[in-house]
Amino acid sequence: MEKFQHVSIGVFKLIIENKLNNKFHNQDLSTSSFLVTGGAGFIGSHIAEYLLKNGAGKVRIFDNMANGFTSNLDVLRVYNRFEFLEGDIRNMETCRTACEGINYVSHQAALGSVPRSIKDPSATNDVNVGGFVNMLKSAVEKNVKQFVYASSSSVYGDEPTLPKKENKIGNCLSPYAVSKRADELYASVFADAYRIPVLGFRYFNIFGPRQDPDGPYAAVIPLFVKAIMNHTSAFINGDGEQTRDFTFVENAVQVNIKGMLSANDEAKNKVYNVAVGEKYSVNFLYNSIREYLKSSVEATHREPREGDIRNSLADISLAKHLLGYKPTTKFETGLIKTIEYFKDLYSQK
16 A cells, blocks of 8 residues: 545445444354453453344453443443453452353453553563463363463564564563463463363554553554644654554454354464554554644654564464454554544544
8 A cells, every 4th residue: 555545434434334244253142151351441342342242142341440441331331241340350269250151251351561561560460471370260160161362463572574473483572572472371281281272362553443542551543643633743663664564453353253262173272363464664654644634743753662573564374274364454444443433532522
């Protein structure tokens, strides 16, 4: 793509309507129960909403609200099969309660952000590793059928090869990356020792509506939209030519649904890249948003961020082959939907 393409409001609405019809399963969900940890957060709330919209028998959200939002829960509360358990994955007894009567777990709860992990590695480890082990053990004890979890492309570290393939990783560059790599190792051990099917997903720069627009670790796309709408200069770390495989949240929802419900034994107990398989620079991202919003505000460049990977691009062939994963929303369409969401959000404030 050489230039961001403008889309009329009519076409935009058609895109939204078409995307609402996407289904990522062919099973009856009405007799199954699901637990989504971190379900009041960004990705978790989208997974939960998909399940509720498609008739899941029960969808329980488990969240301590450290990174979750009541507004995300409000979206889910309109469904009578929704349950909410407020609690912390660092508490083993609460994890057991969360897994009681559950068939499938989608574990999204975590402390994200590379900078936050560098500032406070102990908290990152406690939540992302200790909490993860609590959830795995609770799932085993409560006879959960299948367990999927969020890993991260950060585990590739300083491995320079592009595209990234699951079997080739480098040295981790941040405590956050270490925590996610530890999760993958624990998942493998639990799969072997306790015979619970576990699938991990290395997310590549997931973005979309409901992403946290505020706070010290806010995501880059809502930050860019907010700055441009306020006619202020957004910050870009480094020269901005670092590239990312920006992945719309609907694609993350798809792989979680397919992973939880997969009956393919070959697909289980593995870790998968979750991306689109296309890379764009941060400069291109900023300029695309600026062009769509018809702004002339230039970005301000600052020092590169410690622990960041320079370039990121995923090979998604494994997920395609074993899970039937196919990105349904590419970068441009997803970016339009995201910009429109945050435009509406900021205009209400």
